[in-house]
Amino acid sequence: MSAESSKIVEKKIEAARKKKGNEEVEKSRKNIQPMPSSSSSVEEKWQWKLEIPNGLKKIVLDDQKMIEEGRLVKIPAQFSVEAMFEKYLESLQINRNGPKTGEEQLTQHHIEMIIDYFNLYFRSKILYKAEQGQYKKLRKEEKKDHSRFLPSEHYGLIHLARSFDVIPSVLELKLSDEKHFKNITPVVQKFIEWLDDNKEMFYNKNKSYMKC
Known part of the structure; x- marks a missing residue:
């Protein structure tokens, strides 16, 4: 060859x-x-979302503009996430540390779970890059008192409203049982609607920001 x-x-x-x-x-x-699934329940699970009212959506959109203009949310917020949760329980006549019915226990448990995830993913998924310095400074000040730092005790409605787009995707990865979503959704949805109805109590655009 x-x-x-x-x-x-x-x-x-x-x-x-x-x-x-x-x-x-x-x-x-x-x-x-x-593998494609013939079960519609699996598809629903991975598409789980919360319905965000227009009022809270506007807060998030206005917040983005304020950050882009070089402003920061004033911290600590006048009403923290924990304080708003307490107000919500009061509106339902639920004593956070007292005896409860089974339904009341579920209400408290599911919203506390949302707050736990708010704290867990706050810095990595909810906080903007421009806010990192402010966050570090606040956390450093809190550590001087040897106290555990929880964002839910310092940040308020603006950051909580941001989290409602983040938490569902995080929960999808953590919860394997679709039944959890069916139980959680109506409880959290009512809380979100209550926040929207009472947003003027917890939020004032002109007073909630400061110049960097």
Whole structure:
């Protein structure tokens, strides 16, 4: 076989190898793709969202503009997330530390879970980059008193409203049982609607920000 013929054969062999390799890769990709489910409940779980009222949406949009203009939310907020939660329980005539019915226990438990996730993912998913310095300073001051720092005790409605777009996706990864979502959704939705109805008590755009 001539040198030229040998090169042609080698090229064909190499091309065949590449083709086979691509086929193997494609086969592997198909094997790791999530299996389509005929169950609508699974699809609902991974598409779980909270319905955010227009009033709270506007707070979030206005907040983005204020941050872009070089302003920061005043911290501590006049009403912290914890204080708003206490007000909500009072409106339902639920004593946070007292005896409760089963339904009242679920209400408190589910909203406390939302607040726990607010604290857990606050810095990584809720806080804007421009706010990191303010956050570090506040946390450092709190540590001087040897107290545990919880964002829910310092930040208010503006940051909580932001979190309602974040928390559902986080919970989807943590909760495997769709029944949890069916139980949580109406409880949290009522809390969100109550916040929207009472937002003037907890938020004033002109008084909630300061220049950097």
